[in-house]
Amino acid sequence: MAVTHATTGPAANGTGFASFLTTIPVTLAVMAIGLAVSIAGAVAVYALLAFILPDSRLLGAIVVMFLGVAACFGYFWSSNKLLDTFYPAAGANIAINLTKANAIRPWLFLGPALIVLGIYLVYPVINSIVLSFYGPTGENWVGLYNYQWLAGDGAFRESVRNNILWLLVVPAAATFFGLVAAALTDRISWGNLAKSLIFMPMAISFIGASVIWKFIYDYRPEGAEQIGLLNAIVTLLGGSPQAWITVPFWNNFFLMVVLIWIQTGFAMVILSAALRGIPEETIEAAVIDGASPFQIFYKIKVPQIWGTIAVVWTTITILVLKVFDIVLAMTNGQWGTQVLANYMFDWMFRGLDFGRASTIALVIMIMVVPIMIWNIREARKDMR
Amino acid sequence: MSTAVGARPALVWAVNISVLLLVAIWTIPTLGILVSSFRDKDQLVVSGWWTALTPSEQSMMARAAPPDEAVQQHGQWVISGNVFGENTGRVSAFGTSIQRPGEFEPGTSAEMDGGMITIEENGDYSITYPEQPEGRRGERLFFTSVEPPKFTTANYETVLFSEGIGQSFINTMTVTIPATVIPILIAAYAAYALSWMEFPGRALLLATIVGLLVVPLQMALIPLLRLYNDIGVGKSYIGIWLAHTGFGLPLAIYLLRNYIAGLPREIIESAKVDGATDFDIFRKIILPLSFPALASFAIFQFLWVWNDLLVATVFLGNNEDQLVMTGRLRELLGSRGGNWEILTASAFVAIIVPIVVFFALQRYLVRGLLAGSVKGG
Numbered sequence: 001m002a003v004t005h006a007t008t009g010p011a012a013n014g015t016g017f018a019s020f021l022t023t024i025p026v027t028l029a030v031m032a033i034g035l036a037v038s039i040a041g042a043v044a045v046y047a048l049l050a051f052i053l054p055d056s057r058l059l060g061a062i063v064v065m066f067l068g069v070a071a072c073f074g075y076f077w078s079s080n081k082l083l084d085t086f087y088p089a090a091g092a093n094i095a096i097n098l099t100k101a102n103a104i105r106p107w108l109f110l111g112p113a114l115i116v117l118g119i120y121l122v123y124p125v126i127n128s129i130v131l132s133f134y135g136p137t138g139e140n141w142v143g144l145y146n147y148q149w150l151a152g153d154g155a156f157r158e159s160v161r162n163n164i165l166w167l168l169v170v171p172a173a174a175t176f177f178g179l180v181a182a183a184l185t186d187r188i189s190w191g192n193l194a195k196s197l198i199f200m201p202m203a204i205s206f207i208g209a210s211v212i213w214k215f216i217y218d219y220r221p222e223g224a225e226q227i228g229l230l231n232a233i234v235t236l237l238g239g240s241p242q243a244w245i246t247v248p249f250w251n252n253f254f255l256m257v258v259l260i261w262i263q264t265g266f267a268m269v270i271l272s273a274a275l276r277g278i279p280e281e282t283i284e285a286a287v288i289d290g291a292s293p294f295q296i297f298y299k300i301k302v303p304q305i306w307g308t309i310a311v312v313w314t315t316i317t318i319l320v321l322k323v324f325d326i327v328l329a330m331t332n333g334q335w336g337t338q339v340l341a342n343y344m345f346d347w348m349f350r351g352l353d354f355g356r357a358s359t360i361a362l363v364i365m366i367m368v369v370p371i372m373i374w375n376i377r378e379a380r381k382d383m384r
Numbered sequence: 385m386s387t388a389v390g391a392r393p394a395l396v397w398a399v400n401i402s403v404l405l406l407v408a409i410w411t412i413p414t415l416g417i418l419v420s421s422f423r424d425k426d427q428l429v430v431s432g433w434w435t436a437l438t439p440s441e442q443s444m445m446a447r448a449a450p451p452d453e454a455v456q457q458h459g460q461w462v463i464s465g466n467v468f469g470e471n472t473g474r475v476s477a478f479g480t481s482i483q484r485p486g487e488f489e490p491g492t493s494a495e496m497d498g499g500m501i502t503i504e505e506n507g508d509y510s511i512t513y514p515e516q517p518e519g520r521r522g523e524r525l526f527f528t529s530v531e532p533p534k535f536t537t538a539n540y541e542t543v544l545f546s547e548g549i550g551q552s553f554i555n556t557m558t559v560t561i562p563a564t565v566i567p568i569l570i571a572a573y574a575a576y577a578l579s580w581m582e583f584p585g586r587a588l589l590l591a592t593i594v595g596l597l598v599v600p601l602q603m604a605l606i607p608l609l610r611l612y613n614d615i616g617v618g619k620s621y622i623g624i625w626l627a628h629t630g631f632g633l634p635l636a637i638y639l640l641r642n643y644i645a646g647l648p649r650e651i652i653e654s655a656k657v658d659g660a661t662d663f664d665i666f667r668k669i670i671l672p673l674s675f676p677a678l679a680s681f682a683i684f685q686f687l688w689v690w691n692d693l694l695v696a697t698v699f700l701g702n703n704e705d706q707l708v709m710t711g712r713l714r715e716l717l718g719s720r721g722g723n724w725e726i727l728t729a730s731a732f733v734a735i736i737v738p739i740v741v742f743f744a745l746q747r748y749l750v751r752g753l754l755a756g757s758v759k760g761g
Contacts, residue, residue, distance in 0.1 A: 057621070057705070061558040064625070065565045072569040080663045105662055106581040110589075113574035113633055119611075120604060120630020121596050127607035138610060177406075184403045188396075194403050196746065198410045203742035204735045205691030207710045211717065211731040212413045215420070215724060227432045227724070229416060261410065266753065273754050293395065318598050325693045325710075329717055344602050345694070354606050361602040372598050379594040380587070 026086065027104045031111045034079030042071035072112065079108045125365070131358035138354045146359040156360070159338045163367075165252055166259075166323065166339065171316040173260045175309060178267020182275055183297055185268070195272070199265035206262070206325035213258045214330060219243040246335045255337055258326050263319065267312045274308035275301060311378075314371050321367055340364050414735075417728040424534035425725035439530050441476060443485040446525045448509065451517035461517055464510040467503060467525055478503040478527035485526040496523065503527055539729035547720075549730050551704060552712040556690060558621060559700070559708055563628035563689045564682055570629070571636030571681070572644075572674065576666050578637070579645035580652060590641070596634040604631070605698050612699070619701040627699050628692075632685045639684075642755050643677035644670055680752025683745050687738050709734045 049063055083104060087097035135142045150156050181198050185191035201209065218228030222240050226232040231241040245251045278301055286300045302309075324341035331337045333346065340360060348357035420433040431440040446467040454461040467475065479487035480496040488494045490505040499513040501523075509525060544550040577583070578590055608627060617623040647670065655665050671678075693710040700706040707715070713727075713734055720726045742749065 057558045058554050061561050061621070064622075065562040068562055068566040068625075069569055072566070072573075076569075076573055076663070080661075084661075102581075103583065106577040106583040106586075109573040109577035109581070109662075109666075112570045113637060116570065116626070116630045117593075117596060117633055120608065120627060121599055121634070123611075124604035124607035125599060127610075128603045131606060138606075181403075181406055184399050184406070187399050188403055191403070194407050196743065197407050199746070200414070200739065200742065201410065202749075203687055203691075203738040204414070205693070205710050205713075205738070207693050207713050207717075208691070208731050208735040211713060211727050212417050214717070215417055215728065216413055218724070225430055225432070227429065229412070229432065229434070232432050232434075261413070264410070269750050269753055273750075322600050322602065324602075328693075329714055341600075341602055348606060349697075354610070358606055361600065361606070364600045365603050368598050368600055372595050375598060376591045376594050380591060 023100065023103050023107075026100075027107045030079050030082050030086065030104065031108060033082060034075045034108070035111070037078050038071040038074035041074055042067040045070075075112065076109070079111075080105070083108065128358045128361055128365070131354055132362050134355045134358075136353040136355055142355065146355045149356065150359055150363070155333075155338055155343060158336060159333075159340045159343045159360075160363075162252055162337060162339050163321065166256055166320045167317060169253065170256050170259050170263070170320045171313045173256070174263035174316050175267045175271075175312050177260065177264040178269075178312065179271050179302075179309070181264065181268040182272035183301075186272060186275060195265075195268065198268055201262045202265045204262065206258070206323075207329050209258050209262055210326050210329035213254075213261070214245070217244040217254060245331055245337075248336050251331065251335055251337055255326055255330055258330070259320065259323060263316050267316065270308060270312050271305065274305040278304050314374065318368060318371055321364055417731050420724060421539055421728040421732045422535045422537065423539075423725070424536050425539065425723075427531060427534055428725050428728075436535075437533055439532050441528050442531055444527055444529050445482070445485075446527070448511060448522040448525055450522045451519050454513065454517055456516075461513040461515065462510055463513075463517070463522070464508070466507045467509055467527055468507040468529075473507055474530045475503055475505055475507055475527050476530045478525065480526065482524075482526055486528045499523075501525070539725045540733070543726055543729045543733060547712075547716065547726060547730065548704065548707070549709065549712060549733050552707055552709040553733065555700075555706060556708045556710075559624055559628070559696065560686060560689045562625045563632070564686045566625065567629045567632045567636050567685065568678055568682060571633055571640050572671065572678065573666065574637050575640035575644050576662075576670055578641045580665075580670075581662065593634050593637050593641075597638060599634075601631060601694060605694075609698060619699060619706065621700075621706075624695060624699040627695055628685070628689050631695065632681075632688065635684065636681045639681050639752060639755055640674060640677050643674055647673055676748060676751060677755070679745070679748040680755065683741065683749045684752055686741060687749075690738050 046063065046067055050060075053059055053063070083101055087101040087104075088094075089098055089101070091097075131138050132146055133141060133143060135145075181195070185194045185198075188194070204212070216229045217231075218226075219231055219241055220226050220228075226235055226241055230244060235241055244254045247254075282300055282304065283296060286296050291300070322341055323339060324345060327333060327337055327339050327342040328345065333339070333342050340363060344357050344360040344364070347353050347360060351357070416433050419436050420428055423433065423436055426442060427436075427440045430442050444467075446469070449463050449465050451463065454463045456462075467473075475490045477486040477488060478490065478494075478501075479485045480494055480501070481487075488503075490503055493500045493502045495501075496511070498515075499511045499517065501509065501511045503509045503525065507529075511523060544553075578586060578593075604627075612618060612623050651669060651673075652665060655669055660668070691710065693714060696708045696711055697714075700708065700711075702711070713730055716727055716730055
């Protein structure tokens with residue numbers, strides 16, 4: 001899937017670890033000056049513009065966008081310039097200067113990204129682990145209390161059960177429908193149009209999709225005219241209408257349908273590309289041997305794209321672990337539909353217990369870790 | 385194409401019909417809210433949207449003229465008039481109680497409160513009493529009327545101007561524009577360093593970024609909320625721009641690195657030979673060449689930020705100035721749960737921009753998906 005190549009950079013003259021350490025102070029100094037200059041510049045311009053421009057948030061946002069980009073450029077330009085003045089590529093020490101500058105420059109390029117990643121992703125992971133040992137406000141140490149509470153909590157167990165149901169059903173169903181859609185649309189003349197339409201729900205927010213499906217599941221008492229499509233079909237076939245999202249246990253599946261509906265397009269697009277990448281010869285050989293179209297699909301094509309199927313499957317699995325909006329909007333965890341992400345949100349916003357909420361977040365994280373490790377290993381294989 | 389093996393007519397038909405069915409299942413739900421959002425709200429509650437083009441039946445109530453307007457005819461007292469008043473319409477049935485507005489055919493007679501009532505199909509009614517009726521208020525008349533299909537843009541006017549969707553639309557724009565653009569440059573420089581510059585720890589850094597791709601957002605919420613409150617950022621736009629920048633960066637770096645590392649080595653090396661610095665190479669060669677990858681990421685980030693509910697709920701307030709569209713939809717689902725005319729119109733306003741972006745730039749989106757399918761969603 002990934003476009004990767006061996007990438008040994010140019011101008012490599014084995015920077016040792018010791019010499020790397022000596023460059024750190026200079027790197028940090030240059031980075032700090034560059035950041036300070038560009039951010040101060042952007043803030044100054046913003047303050048100036050705030051005086052002149054009419055008071056409008058949208059306009060402000062556009063100004064911020066331009067200033068943000070300008071500040072980025074400003075940082076990269078100024079820190080780069082600074083480095084060149086520090087270690088000029090001229091004079092007696094040109095060789096040493098070039099080596100040193102080349103050792104520092106990558107870190108200047110990486111600087112802003114590393115700072116942002118550190119603050120927004122690395123620090124929170126560590127902090128969440130710490131917070132899980134603290135009480136509601138994050139101030140008093142409670143040891144393993146949150147974990148003990150979690151182990152005995154009924155709603156938590158329900159969430160785990162539901163999350164496992166989601167994990168079993170949604171990736172499988174979305175991948176299956178995606179595979180079927182990919183295989184079928186590749187064989188017809190209007191396939192691209194069909195693909196676009198099946199892919200479209202990808203663009204719809206979970207909450208928008210929840211409104212769409214809640215309308216389909218709409219329920220009126222028996223005898224009244226049903227305006228929800230599902231109940232209309234059920235009554236047409238002679239059944240009695242149901243309030244689908246309140247039916248215990250099965251309502252989970254009605255919620256899953258929303259995510260399957262959204263994710264099938266994703267699976268289809270990836271798998272369709274994989275199917276097209278299958279070498280023609282293998283299929284031709286099967287045709288000559290008299291294989292039927294179904295045999296070709298299941299015995300020749302599918303085995304060749306297992307790798308891609310796995311990628312699609314794990315990607316949707318991660319999404320499922322984080323699913324939150326759909327449950328929040330459709331049932332808010334009532335009628336036995338709670339999931340971990342929504343339960344965490346519940347404890348954060350309504351329970352106002354940061355300790356418990358962090359502990360639940362940590363459970364989600366732990367469930368993601370195996371996939372994370374698998375991804376890293378696959379990526380490293382690709383890069384080699 | 386070798387798949388033409390299946391060119392047997394029956395199979396071709398089966399494939400076409402299956403795809404048609406799939407497409408139908410995947411588009412009808414959205415079509416449902418689109419059609420509903422343009423329907424008259426009284427029709428929306430009584431009939432399914434798939435009947436939008438056929439006349440709909442509606443239970444209605446009208447009040448007859450007061451008893452003192454009764455006139456004496458052939459020894460009986462008669463009150464008459466038309467249930468539609470000034471308007472016109474068609475009565476398909478009538479009844480004598482609110483529970484059963486469809487009990488009697490138009491033109492037949494029914495007993496009601498000591499009198500006989502008849503309602504004609506065109507709405508003319510007459511109530512005859514043996515004695516002079518008493519009382520001040522007219523009888524209530526229950527009937528079912530047949531209405532022609534009505535379409536309106538009133539629902540949109542309501543949601544945009546009085547339900548606050550218009551304001552939320554602007555708030556969402558305010559969040560999305562900087563949050564989409566700012567990460568791009570930061571990520572592009574980092575991606576270049578990770579692909580074409582040599583430094584210790586590069587492999588480890590790449591592995592970390594691949595790992596960060598899948599970190600659940602839930603992990604980040606509480607620590608960042610506390611951090612924001614401690615340093616005084618609180619609930620502000622600058623806070624959410626930076627948060628989206630942070631959460632989008634791993635994907636941005638990963639996508640761009642895959643692309644930039646795949647650019648031909650000769651171009652970069654010949655530029656080096658000509659004396660170009662890394663900074664020049666990036667600005668003059670890498671950035672223009674990476675446009676497709678930059679576009680892919682921009683679309684991802686745009687869709688993700690526009691559709692996000694979780695980050696906005698945590699890092700922005702609930703007031704008129706900060707409530708984004710997804711948050712507003714969620715609020716409406718709670719407060720206007722049964723008002724489908726409001727919900728469908730609001731939902732459509734919320735999804736139309738991403739859908740337009742999606743159809744216009746699908747090519748780049750697909751390319752990005754294929755290059756970075758580790759994260760998804």
